[in-house]
Amino acid sequence: MCLAIPAKVLSIEGYQAEAEIAGVTRQISLRLTPEVKVGDWVLLHTGYAINVIDEDAAKETLKLLEEMCEVY
Amino acid sequence: MKFIDEYCNVELSQRLVERIRHKSAREVRLMEFCGGHTHAILRYGIRQLLPPTVEMLSGPGCPVCVTANADLDKAIALSGLPGVILASFGDMLRIPGSYSSLQKAKAEGADIRIVYSAMDALRLARENPHRSIIFLGIGFEATAPTIAASILEAEGERIDNYYVFSIHKLCPPVIRALLQSGEVKLDGIVCPGHVSAIIGSQPYEFIAKEYGIACAVAGFEPLDILLSIDMLLAQIESGKPEVEIAYRRGVRPEGNLRAQEIMGQVFETCPATWRGIGEVPQSGLRLRQEYQRFDTEKAFYVDPGPPREARGCLCGDILRGVKWPSDCRLFGQVCTPEHPVGPCMVSSEGSCAAYYQYQSHEAALSK
Amino acid sequence: MKSTEDRILLAHGSGGRLSHELVQKSLVPSWSNPVLNRLDDAAVFKLSGRLAFTTDSYVVSPIFFPGGDIGKLSICGTVNDLAMCGAQPLYFSVALIIEEGFRLAELERIVTSIKEATEEAGVEIVTGDTKVVPRGSADKLFINTAGVGLIPEGVDISGSNARPGDKILLSGTIGEHGLAVMSQRESLEFKIPIQSDCAPLNKLVVDMLAASPEIHCLRDPTRGGLATTLNELATQSKVGMRIDEENIPLQEAVRATCELLGFDPLYVANEGKLVAILPPTDAERVLNQMRQNCYGREGAIIGEVVEQHPGRVVMRTRLGTSRLIDMLSGDLLPRIC
Numbered sequence: 034m035c036l037a038i039p040a041k042v043l044s045i046e047g048y049q050a051e052a053e054i055a056g057v058t059r060q061i062s063l064r065l066t067p068e069v070k071v072g073d074w075v076l077l078h079t080g081y082a083i084n085v086i087d088e089d090a091a092k093e094t095l096k097l098l099e100e101m102c103e104v105y
Numbered sequence: 106m107k108f109i110d111e112y113c114n115v116e117l118s119q120r121l122v123e124r125i126r127h128k129s130a131r132e133v134r135l136m137e138f139c140g141g142h143t144h145a146i147l148r149y150g151i152r153q154l155l156p157p158t159v160e161m162l163s164g165p166g167c168p169v170c171v172t173a174n175a176d177l178d179k180a181i182a183l184s185g186l187p188g189v190i191l192a193s194f195g196d197m198l199r200i201p202g203s204y205s206s207l208q209k210a211k212a213e214g215a216d217i218r219i220v221y222s223a224m225d226a227l228r229l230a231r232e233n234p235h236r237s238i239i240f241l242g243i244g245f246e247a248t249a250p251t252i253a254a255s256i257l258e259a260e261g262e263r264i265d266n267y268y269v270f271s272i273h274k275l276c277p278p279v280i281r282a283l284l285q286s287g288e289v290k291l292d293g294i295v296c297p298g299h300v301s302a303i304i305g306s307q308p309y310e311f312i313a314k315e316y317g318i319a320c321a322v323a324g325f326e327p328l329d330i331l332l333s334i335d336m337l338l339a340q341i342e343s344g345k346p347e348v349e350i351a352y353r354r355g356v357r358p359e360g361n362l363r364a365q366e367i368m369g370q371v372f373e374t375c376p377a378t379w380r381g382i383g384e385v386p387q388s389g390l391r392l393r394q395e396y397q398r399f400d401t402e403k404a405f406y407v408d409p410g411p412p413r414e415a416r417g418c419l420c421g422d423i424l425r426g427v428k429w430p431s432d433c434r435l436f437g438q439v440c441t442p443e444h445p446v447g448p449c450m451v452s453s454e455g456s457c458a459a460y461y462q463y464q465s466h467e468a469a470l471s472k
Numbered sequence: 473m474k475s476t477e478d479r480i481l482l483a484h485g486s487g488g489r490l491s492h493e494l495v496q497k498s499l500v501p502s503w504s505n506p507v508l509n510r511l512d513d514a515a516v517f518k519l520s521g522r523l524a525f526t527t528d529s530y531v532v533s534p535i536f537f538p539g540g541d542i543g544k545l546s547i548c549g550t551v552n553d554l555a556m557c558g559a560q561p562l563y564f565s566v567a568l569i570i571e572e573g574f575r576l577a578e579l580e581r582i583v584t585s586i587k588e589a590t591e592e593a594g595v596e597i598v599t600g601d602t603k604v605v606p607r608g609s610a611d612k613l614f615i616n617t618a619g620v621g622l623i624p625e626g627v628d629i630s631g632s633n634a635r636p637g638d639k640i641l642l643s644g645t646i647g648e649h650g651l652a653v654m655s656q657r658e659s660l661e662f663k664i665p666i667q668s669d670c671a672p673l674n675k676l677v678v679d680m681l682a683a684s685p686e687i688h689c690l691r692d693p694t695r696g697g698l699a700t701t702l703n704e705l706a707t708q709s710k711v712g713m714r715i716d717e718e719n720i721p722l723q724e725a726v727r728a729t730c731e732l733l734g735f736d737p738l739y740v741a742n743e744g745k746l747v748a749i750l751p752p753t754d755a756e757r758v759l760n761q762m763r764q765n766c767y768g769r770e771g772a773i774i775g776e777v778v779e780q781h782p783g784r785v786v787m788r789t790r791l792g793t794s795r796l797i798d799m800l801s802g803d804l805l806p807r808i809c
């Protein structure tokens with residue numbers, strides 16, 4: 034349900050932005066995430082950024098995983 | 106790809122699986138609510154990694170599977186109206202309704218366009234000012250705000266030939282309905298990831314508090330899913346169910362407030378009929394009074410005839426988690442991915458399609 | 473009003489003067505060869521040995537796409553069908569079904585690309601046909617091609633020849649043609665840096681056969697993608713197949729587009745790739761030879777043929793688990809769920 038993938042925002046014009054995933058680009062809408070800045074990563078679902086990806090949280094989760102798995 | 110590959114790490118996954126195996130002492134039954142998780146679990150073969158003590162059940166989180174035939178029939182009928190272009194996500198095309206499918210209607214001459222985004226449907230409206238563009242609004246809380254945003258855009262641009270047939274559905278109310286029925290016993294729920302990007306994790310609190318069931322919001326990469334299962338097992342072991350987030354890069358407890366606001370501005374909740382589950386209060390979304398002119402319900406009248414269910418199809422029971430696809434007499438015989446009888450066999454997230462793959466895989470390897 | 477000369481009229485297909493003009497001015501000079509130039513009712517030529525004969529119709533929309541067009545496709549597709557039987561493609565027919573109103577300039581572009589493709593593949597167009605149908609009766613341009621080729625002595629290639637223990641080779645990255653075409657269709661709006669892989673593979677096959685005449689099966693994974701082709705071969709040969717996800721070459725952009733649209737690259741069409749199945753002893757040698765050819769540079773050994781689970785293809789995933797790879801059911805439609 035609700036396929037969404039991380040995309041990087043390249044440029045912004047009003048509510049429109051150009052986003053990129055591995056060289057693939059598309060005009061996306063920032064209506065749901067007006068706080069986005071150029072260079073941010075967003076979760077892209079049906080052409081709309083539905084959330085900004087929290088890069089710190091992403092790192093923390095990976096660190097947590099490393100720690101959790103240390104003893105195994 | 107960034108934020109994807111890191112969470113597919115093989116070595117970490119293996120160690121996490123070890124940890125889960127070690128931790129899992131008693132038999133537990135978990136439900137992955139979301140069809141996207143069903144799909145990912147299949148794609149990565151995650152079932153094979155889990156200890157036999159962990160049972161995974163698929164939930165009703167596949168928007169096309171839960172769409173009632175009555176709604177699907179209506180969409181098909183709308184597509185046949187003169188002057189109409191029906192824009193739909195590709196997912197809906199092959200789903201059989203009572204009498205036909207959108208794919209068949211298209212073959213018979215209906216103008217049906219597959220779009221990737223509500224933005225693209227809106228563009229169709231701009232480019233075809235003399236046609237009525239009806240957008241088939243399916244999906245849960247992750248998708249509904251995007252449709253709401255498209256309506257706001259249409260309003261801003263004074264586009265008057267764009268309509269939405271809203272058959273959106275909401276997740277927490279149906280989870281409540283499932284649990285309330287008491288039909289299925291669960292120890293934990295893997296909560297949807299992208300729905301939660303919008304609504305946050307708070308709306309699931311009642312599951313832990315009122316029903317004592319562990320909850321973890323998960324992303325869609327292997328490590329995301331394994332982490333959520335690890336969290337659920339820990340909660341179950343400690344006897345302290347709560348709502349945890351295993352997908353913090355995409356989900357905050359409060360969700361995306363702006364998206365919630367836009368969704369609330371355009372839509373209001375209403376009762377909705379779910380396939381197999383029936384009417385669930387406050388589990389649907391309809392356009393608010395102020396946006397009625399975008400509402401197909403107000404602008405068009407169609408009578409597709411009384412809905413019929415495919416005979417022998419158990420999709421409804423399967424969606425409620427009370428029957429297995431293998432309980433269906435049609436499964437794998439009459440009903441296959443090439444010749445699907447019910448929606449659960451069509452959608453790549455459908456339980457029957459997933460189980461079909463799983464079973465053929467097991468059969469292949471056991472020979 | 474625009475000049476009428478730059479569009480195809482119904483009269484261009486009437487058999488009258490305009491038809492002749494079209495054939496003699498636009499087609500024959502470009503595809504010129506002694507057999508064609510005679511312009512008799514049938515092509516007459518001598519050929520002896522084991523022949524392969526195939527035909528295919530091309531209805532791709534849009535007719536121009538990144539990396540090719542319907543003309544190039546109509547030659548490469550038929551060249552590849554012959555090459556997959558181990559045949560050296562030689563003589564071709566080309567039939568054009570043109571929609572009234574089609575731009576002459578576009579037709580010329582396509583005629584030229586047909587010519588370039590035939591030159592690259594080393595085949596000759598020896599006969600052809602042109603029809604014009606009223607506007608709306610066809611989508612711009614349909615092309616049918618047929619071809620004959622000669623199978624060298626000692627070559628025995630068939631989809632039913634795979635044996636347990638054989639290795640499965642793939643000539644390069646998958647999914648490009650399908651996505652390149654789809655990216656041009658209305659309503660999707662993605663800018664995808666992907667070119668169709670459309671290419672004639674007959675010379676690659678010659679190189680491979682030179683490295684080992686023992687090649688058991690060859691097939692090009694077109695519609696339905698790699699997954700469907702492997703299933704066909706497994707069924708035909710009554711063997712099982714195991715492939716390794718990690719070894720299947722894939723461009724990052726293809727992977728990303730597939731993630732976006734909910735596709736599995738294993739099911740996306742290719743027009744310039746081949747799958748080869750051959751004894752393990754020859755696998756490395758053929759692979760090395762393959763990589764020397766510009767159409768096989770990213771070739772890889774992706775799996776092997778097994779006795780178990782006949783007719784089934786099982787893939788080892790990146791996580792080390794396994795997954796059944798079925799044929800494609802239904803159309804490939806972008807999904808959001």
Ligand code: SF4
Pocket residue numbers: 417418419420423430433434435436437440441445446447448449450451457
């Ligand atoms: S196997 Fe087919 S008929 Fe049976 S429940 Fe599933 S979708 Fe319905």
